[in-house]
Amino acid sequence: MERRNFIKSMCAASVVAAIATPSSLLAKDAAKGKNVLTYDAAVAAITGGKAATQSDKIKLTVPEIAENGAVVPVKVNVESPMTDADHVKAIHVLSTKNGNARCADVMLTPMNAKGYFATRIKLAGTQDVVALVELSDGSFLTTAKSVKVTIGGCG
Amino acid sequence: MAEARKSMIKFKPKKFKVGDIIKVDFIVIHPMDTGLQKNKKTGKIKPAHYIDSITFSLDGKPFTTMKVWETVSTNPYFSVNMKVLGKGKITVDYTDNTGEKNSKSKKLKPKG
Numbered sequence: 001m002e003r004r005n006f007i008k009s010m011c012a013a014s015v016v017a018a019i020a021t022p023s024s025l026l027a028k029d030a031a032k033g034k035n036v037l038t039y040d041a042a043v044a045a046i047t048g049g050k051a052a053t054q055s056d057k058i059k060l061t062v063p064e065i066a067e068n069g070a071v072v073p074v075k076v077n078v079e080s081p082m083t084d085a086d087h088v089k090a091i092h093v094l095s096t097k098n099g100n101a102r103c104a105d106v107m108l109t110p111m112n113a114k115g116y117f118a119t120r121i122k123l124a125g126t127q128d129v130v131a132l133v134e135l136s137d138g139s140f141l142t143t144a145k146s147v148k149v150t151i152g153g154c155g
Numbered sequence: 156m157a158e159a160r161k162s163m164i165k166f167k168p169k170k171f172k173v174g175d176i177i178k179v180d181f182i183v184i185h186p187m188d189t190g191l192q193k194n195k196k197t198g199k200i201k202p203a204h205y206i207d208s209i210t211f212s213l214d215g216k217p218f219t220t221m222k223v224w225e226t227v228s229t230n231p232y233f234s235v236n237m238k239v240l241g242k243g244k245i246t247v248d249y250t251d252n253t254g255e256k257n258s259k260s261k262k263l264k265p266k267g
Contacts, residue, residue: 111218113238
């Protein structure tokens with residue numbers, strides 16, 4: 001029994017080491033970049049301390065599993081009448097664990113007619129993609145979806 | 156750096172009428188270097204080189220402005236909606252972090 005337990009613990013330790021190494025390496029690489037901003041700091045900079053509410057009005061379309069982290073398609077659809085009085089002012093696309101959490105800030109106007117934005121982003125590893133939406137009345141809506149990344153794309 | 160980059164504006168669907176809501180897609184050939192990768196031949200770190208701002212405008216009047224970072228993929232693609240109100244010209248201006256400025260435009264021709 002002792003030998004069995006020993007081998008088990010060894011296996012567990014090696015698995016933990018294997019998982020831990022890439023993420024620590026990534027953190028090191030990220031520190032070298034100039035545009036380093038954590039997710040929390042990015043959100044605070046956008047909302048200015050206001051609380052963002054979770055909402056079903058935002059439809060965030062991302063793949064569940066991305067084989068290549070360098071190209072992850074992201075689509076954001078926000079239900080909104082898009083009139084002068086009530087429209088989507090901005091859509092921010094963020095990621096939780098990239099060195100630079102910000103991906104794109106899109107300022108929309110009523111001329112867009114729909115709260116829609118699509119692009120392709122890079123993800124350094126398995127993490128959440130977050131859409132933060134600012135409405136014309138100054139309130140913020142947010143939604144997040146996790147993406148499994150098999151090969152990282154940031155560096 | 157005056158050489159113009161390959162870029163493309165697409166309207167989806169291709170045929171549309173006045174009053175329709177269409178998608179305006181913009182694609183540009185750009186390396187979007189993060190400043191973290193090494194050049195495999197020389198072993199030197201490639202400097203960061205990415206598009207940082209984009210403006211979509213109709214007849215010179217901007218309707219969508221974007222700020223983007225190096226976390227957007229190589230050869231970036233951006234898509235927004237727009238309501239067609241008549242003939243016009245869509246222009247997309249973009250600037251990258253080295254100060255390079257370019258623009259691309261396409262005429263908007265609704266039928267019917």
